[in-house]
Structure formats: C-alpha cells, structure tokens
Amino acid sequence: MREASLGSRLRGDKAFKAGMLALSLVATLPLAFILGFIMVRGASSINWRFLTALPAPVGEAGGGIANALVGTVLLILIGSLISIPLGVIAGIFLAERGRTRLGSVTRLAVETLMGIPSIVLGIVAYIWVVRPLKGFSAFSGGIALAMIMLPVITLTTEETLLLIPVSLREAALALGVSYPRTILRVVLPAGLSGILTGVLLAVARGVGESAPLLFTAFGNPFLSVSILKPVASLPLTIFNYATSPYPEWHALAWGASFVLLVFVLALNLVTKLVSSKWKVQF
Amino acid sequence: MEGAVLAIENLSAGFDGKDVVKNVSLSIPANQVTAVMGPSGCGKTTFLRCINRMHELADNAHVTGTVLLDEEDVYRMNPILVRRRIGMVFQRPNPFPTMSIYDNAIAGYSLNGTRMGKPERDRIVEETLRRVTLWEEVKDNLYRRGTFLSGGQQQRLCIARALAMKPEILLLDEPTSALDPKATAAIEELIAQLKGTVTIVQVTHNIPQAARISDFTAFIHLGELVEFGQTGRLFTVPKDKRTEEYLSGKFG
Numbered sequence: 001m002r003e004a005s006l007g008s009r010l011r012g013d014k015a016f017k018a019g020m021l022a023l024s025l026v027a028t029l030p031l032a033f034i035l036g037f038i039m040v041r042g043a044s045s046i047n048w049r050f051l052t053a054l055p056a057p058v059g060e061a062g063g064g065i066a067n068a069l070v071g072t073v074l075l076i077l078i079g080s081l082i083s084i085p086l087g088v089i090a091g092i093f094l095a096e097r098g099r100t101r102l103g104s105v106t107r108l109a110v111e112t113l114m115g116i117p118s119i120v121l122g123i124v125a126y127i128w129v130v131r132p133l134k135g136f137s138a139f140s141g142g143i144a145l146a147m148i149m150l151p152v153i154t155l156t157t158e159e160t161l162l163l164i165p166v167s168l169r170e171a172a173l174a175l176g177v178s179y180p181r182t183i184l185r186v187v188l189p190a191g192l193s194g195i196l197t198g199v200l201l202a203v204a205r206g207v208g209e210s211a212p213l214l215f216t217a218f219g220n221p222f223l224s225v226s227i228l229k230p231v232a233s234l235p236l237t238i239f240n241y242a243t244s245p246y247p248e249w250h251a252l253a254w255g256a257s258f259v260l261l262v263f264v265l266a267l268n269l270v271t272k273l274v275s276s277k278w279k280v281q282f
Numbered sequence: 283m284e285g286a287v288l289a290i291e292n293l294s295a296g297f298d299g300k301d302v303v304k305n306v307s308l309s310i311p312a313n314q315v316t317a318v319m320g321p322s323g324c325g326k327t328t329f330l331r332c333i334n335r336m337h338e339l340a341d342n343a344h345v346t347g348t349v350l351l352d353e354e355d356v357y358r359m360n361p362i363l364v365r366r367r368i369g370m371v372f373q374r375p376n377p378f379p380t381m382s383i384y385d386n387a388i389a390g391y392s393l394n395g396t397r398m399g400k401p402e403r404d405r406i407v408e409e410t411l412r413r414v415t416l417w418e419e420v421k422d423n424l425y426r427r428g429t430f431l432s433g434g435q436q437q438r439l440c441i442a443r444a445l446a447m448k449p450e451i452l453l454l455d456e457p458t459s460a461l462d463p464k465a466t467a468a469i470e471e472l473i474a475q476l477k478g479t480v481t482i483v484q485v486t487h488n489i490p491q492a493a494r495i496s497d498f499t500a501f502i503h504l505g506e507l508v509e510f511g512q513t514g515r516l517f518t519v520p521k522d523k524r525t526e527e528y529l530s531g532k533f534g
Contacts, residue, residue: 159465167376173448174336175390176366189380250491280379282431 035261042258045251051259055221055237065256067223071138071231072207075217078142078151078208078227082155083149084199090150091157091195092183098158107158114151121147122212130216136230149202156198183188193278200271204264210235227228234260287312288333288451291456293347296505297327297340302328304505305347310451310498315473315482317496317513319489321533326485330453333483334368335361351450354526367391369444370448370453372420374460375436377428377443384424386439387411389449412501414438414472434465436474445480454484458491470495489529493517501525 004012038243090106097103123145132135133250164187165273172182188195210233213219219240234256241253286309296302302325310316318326331337332345335356349356356364377386385392387407407424411417416438420431422496428439437457444452454473458466473482486492492499493513498509502524509522520526527533 047489112487115473167372167374168378169370170336170339171378171443172393173339173390174334174365174370175393175395175443176364177390178362181393181395184534186378186380190378191381281427 009210038254038257038261042256042261045255046258047176050252050255054223055252058249061248063248063252065232065234065252065259067220067232068234068237068256069235069259070223070225071217071220072224072233073140074138074227074231075145075213075233076203076207078139079145079149080199080203082142082146082177083153083202086146087150087198087202088195091198092188093163094154094158095161096183110151110154113147114155118144118148118209118213119140119211119214122214122216125212125216130183133228135228136216136218136226138217138224138231139227141231141233142227144212144216145206145209148212149206152202153195153198154206156201157195160194160198164190165196170176190237190280193275193280196278197271199204200267200274202229204267204271207267208235208260208264212240214239234263286310287352287431288483289350289353290333290346291348291350291413293329293332293345293349295328295337295343295345295347297344297346298342299501302505303332303502306502306505306507308500308507308510310481310483312481313478314497315477315484315495316500318476318481318483318500318502319483319487320502321528322428322487326487326502326504327455329372329502330455330483330485333451334370334453336364336365336370346480347418366394366420366447367449368451368453369447369449370389370458371440371455373456375433375440377431377436377439379427381494382425383411383420383428383431387442389443392503392524406446408510411439412443413445413476434461434467434468437461437469441469441472445476448478448532451481451483453480456485456487458486458488466491501528503528 006142022087049062051064051069052066053062053064062121067079077125090110094103094107094110098107104263122144124147125140133140142237168190169182169187172186173179177186213233213236217233217236219236220230220232224231238253238256241249287308290306290308291311293306294301294304304325306329318329322328328337333349333356337343338345338361345357351359351367366505378389380390384407385511387410388403391398391403391406408417411420416435419435423430426534428436431439441452441457458469461469470491471485476482477497484495496513498511499513499516500517501508501524503524509516509520510527511521516525517529520529
C-alpha cells in the first residue's frame with residue numbers, strides 16, 4: 001500500500017471544502033431567486049396607500065390590501081388562541097407521560113396531524129364549523145389554522161421539555177414543591193424560549209396557508225373584524241389577484257406577496273433571536 | 283440510640299423488583315454528621331433518596347420498611363411535607379437557571395406559594411447565605427443568575443436553598459464529587475460549621491472525606507449495611523473484615 005503524499009491530501013481537502021461551499025450555494029439559490037424576484041416585482045407596489053386602502057373595483061387605479069392584513073391578523077389570533085394552550089398542554093403531557101399508552105397514541109395522532117395536507121384540514125373545518133354555522137367565517141378559518149399550528153407547537157414543546165435536565169425538577173421536588181408547581185414554575189420557565197420558538201414557527205406556517213381558508217374564511221373585499229363573517233387574508237388575496245385576468249390586480253398580488261414574505265422573514269429572525277437570547281444555561 | 287432523629291428499620295428498596303438496598307436498619311444521631319460510604323453502585327444514593335421519599339419518583343421503584351422521623355413514619359406522611367423537613371443537596375450543583383441568586387435562596391418559599399413581606403425575605407436570604415459563607419462573595423450580585431457562580435459557589439447556594447427551609451435533616455449526595463479540591467475544602471468546612479444545628483447525612487465514596495467530616499460512619503456494600511459506628515472507632519478498629527478490606531483499598 002502506498003500512502004498518498006501530503007500535497008495530494010491537502011489538495012483533496014481543498015477540493016472537498018470547495019465542493020461543500022458550491023453545494024450550499026446551490027441550495028440557497030432558489031431562496032435568493034424567490035426573494036429577488038418578489039422584491040423587484042412587489043416592492044414597487046408598496047406604499048402607505050397600498051397598506052391602508054381597501055381593494056379598488058376593476059378598472060380603477062390604486063387599491064390596497066388593508067382588508068387582507070386585518071383578516072390575516074384576526075385569523076392568526078384565533079388560531080393562536082386555540083392552538084397555543086392546547087399545544088403547550090399536550091406537549092407537557094407528552095414530555096411527562098409520553099411513555100404511557102395514552103402518550104404514544106397522542107404522539108402518533110399529533111404526528112399524523114402534522115402530515116395531513118392543509119386543504120384536508122380546511123374541509124374538516126368546513127364540515128365542523130362552516131356548515132353548522134351556515135356560513136363562511138373568520139372563526140372557521142381560525143379553527144383550520146389552529147389544526148395546522150397545533151402539532152408544531154405540541155412537538156416543539158415536548159422536545160424542549162425533554163431537554164431540561166432531571167436534576168432541575170429534582171431540585172424543586174426535594175424542596176417540597178408539589179408536582180404541578182414544579183412543572184409550572186420550574187420546568188416550563190426553563191423551556192420558555194424553546195416553546196416560544198415553536199409558537200413563532202407555527203405562526204409563520206399558519207400565516208402563509210391559503211388552501212384551508214378557501215372554504216372557511218373565504219375572503220372578503222371589505223374590512224371585517226367580526227369573527228362570524230368571512231374575512232380576507234394575504235394568501236387568499238394573492239391567490240384571487242394572481243388568477244385574475246387584470247394586469248393591475250397582478251401588481252397587487254406581487255405587492256401582497258412581498259408583504260407576506262417580509263412578515264415571514266421577520267418572524268424567522270425574531271425566532272432566532274428569541275431562541276439565542278433567552279436560552280437558559282443549565 | 284440516644285438522641286436519634288431518624289430511625290431506619292428494615293429498609294429495602296430498588297428498581298424493577300430487584301433490591302438495591304437490602305434490609306438496612308440504622309439510627310441517625312441528631313445534630314451530628316453521619317457519612318454513608320461504600321463503593322460505586324452499592325446502593326448508598328438509593329438509600330439516601332429513600333429517606334426523603336425521592337426514590338419513589340423514579341420509574342418502577344419500590345420501597346419497603348420504615349423510616350421514622352421523630353418517631354413518625356415518613357411513608358405515612360405527605361411526601362411534600364417530608365421533603366420540607368428533610369432537605370437534600372445533589373451531586374451536581376443544580377441552582378434554578380431562570381432565577382437570580384436571591385430568588386434561588388428563597389425558592390423553597392416562593393415556589394411553595396408562601397407569602398411574606400420583602401424585609402422577611404431579605405432577612406431569610408441574608409441569614410442563609412451567611413450560614414453557607416456565601417454572603418460576602420455574592421452580596422453585590424444578588425440579582426444575577428445563580429448559574430453565573432463557580433461550581434463550588436453554586437453548590438453552597440444549593441445548600442443555602444435547602445437550609446432556608448429550616449430542615450431538621452440535610453441529606454448530601456456526594457456534594458463535592460463534581461468540585462475541585464479548593465471548593466471541596468470550602469464545603470467540608472461548611473459541613474463542620476453546620477454541625478450542631480442540623481443533622482447531616484452525607485453519602486460519599488471518598489474514604490478520607492468520610493474520615494475528615496463525619497462523627498458516625500455507615501459502610502454499605504452490595505446493598506447491605508456492613509458496619510455502623512463512631513467514625514474514629516470504625517476507621518481504626520473495624521469489626522467486620524469487609525470494612526477493613528474496603529478501608530485498606532482491597533476493593534471499591
């Protein structure tokens with residue numbers, strides 16, 4: 001056997017590093033293209049009027065996405081109010097009692113829910129909420145989004161809590177602190193940054209969903225803050241405008257895409273910040 | 283035994299139906315330091331955790347026998363009340379990472395929902411931190427996180443946290459095994475100071491440490507109590523052959 005010379009090993013090392021760099025650049029290219037494209041096409045539509053005005057009728061210039069912004073906030077609020085408490089509690093249960101039969105059934109259910117296409121969850125929300133209430137509503141859209149957000153929150157909460165050392169809960173229990181108080185006052189605060197990360201990820205996922213809202217929130221060209229009336233949302237607006245035959249509506253779709261993109265990017269940055277700044281050292 | 287606060291009778295405990303501690307009977311004298319020593323895996327930590335009912339928190343754990351605290355069976359008491367009367371300090375320092383030094387010292391009260399005024403809390407924090415000789419080192423940084431302290435300081439903070447609850451008994455589970463020699467010396471000095479005001483039961487696999495700090499020593503081997511007696515006597519004239527072999531380094 002002949003050993004490779006030092007020179008050829010160093011060359012191999014360099015080639016490998018260059019290969020890795022090239023491949024990771026390729027992996028980031030699609031994102032860079034999407035970002036660039038939407039910026040170029042969308043940024044020109046953005047102005048104060050665009051953000052604060054309602055859509056204009058066909059043929060008229062101007063018009064904005066105020067209804068979609070308000071609708072999206074409303075939908076995410078409803079979705080969060082339902083999915084955060086349920087998701088965090090289910091996550092605590094999985095972390096604490098995950099090895100029991102009920103625990104493994106719960107985990108299986110949550111993981112399955114994670115894999116269900118969002119449009120199916122929309123149909124479920126349609127059957128559960130829209131039909132009994134006899135009408136499209138922000139509430140039904142919020143339920144659909146909650147079903148999408150729930151598994152993300154549950155699984156990140158479980159993962160976070162499992163990483164918290166046993167010694168921490170023993171410290172509390174050995175002081176004569178009851179089990180519920182140990183979980184709520186010691187374990188949960190120690191995992192707060194992880195749980196918050198999960199919540200933000202879930203919001204980032206929910207905010208971009210359009211399919212389940214098609215037959216729940218439905219869309220609304222007017223400003224509405226009633227949870228029992230149809231509301232607009234950014235993805236729905238994009239869908240409706242982009243599939244329309246009018247070029248001025250296409251411009252609005254690009255603008256709305258740009259707003260949505262900036263929002264999701266900002267949310268991701270905040271998530272990163274939260275998880276690094278609030279990280280608890282053990 | 284005269285002045286025993288803790289009487290352990292026929293205590294057996296273990297996991298998955300297998301005993302790790304086998305039929306141990308022992309009386310712990312009040313306000314003295316009792317060392318529990320033995321080779322790794324002999325069941326001394328499990329023995330210690332049976333006293334404040336921490337053992338039963340593990341999966342598939344079992345305990346039989348009685349542990350009498352002031353002639354009251356702790357296994358007939360509410361475990362929460364038992365743990366308030368019998369404090370515990372663990373192998374690795376485990377201050378609450380989300381809390382300041384101040385909040386750690388008072389944690390036993392705040393986590394239990396005990397309400398008290400700020401002067402009262404200040405008094406307890408200063409008193410207990412002085413008791414563990416940590417006050418002078420941390421008094422200007424009371425509101426920094428407890429995890430910023432060195433390992434030895436963290437361990438003294440954990441002792442303070444346990445002492446703040448005014449326990450009758452303090453269980454120490456190899457409290458110096460994760461510390462450097464200097465921090466170890468500080469903890470040993472602290473144990474010597476605390477003696478007389480609180481009953482201390484310390485598990486250790488460090489034979490010289492048991493000799494230095496304790497008044498009484500229990501030697502446990504393979505889950506059985508081999509020998510128990512005054513430290514000076516046990517180390518100089520062990521009654522059991524196994525004790526003699528362990529002390530002379532033939533096993534363990």
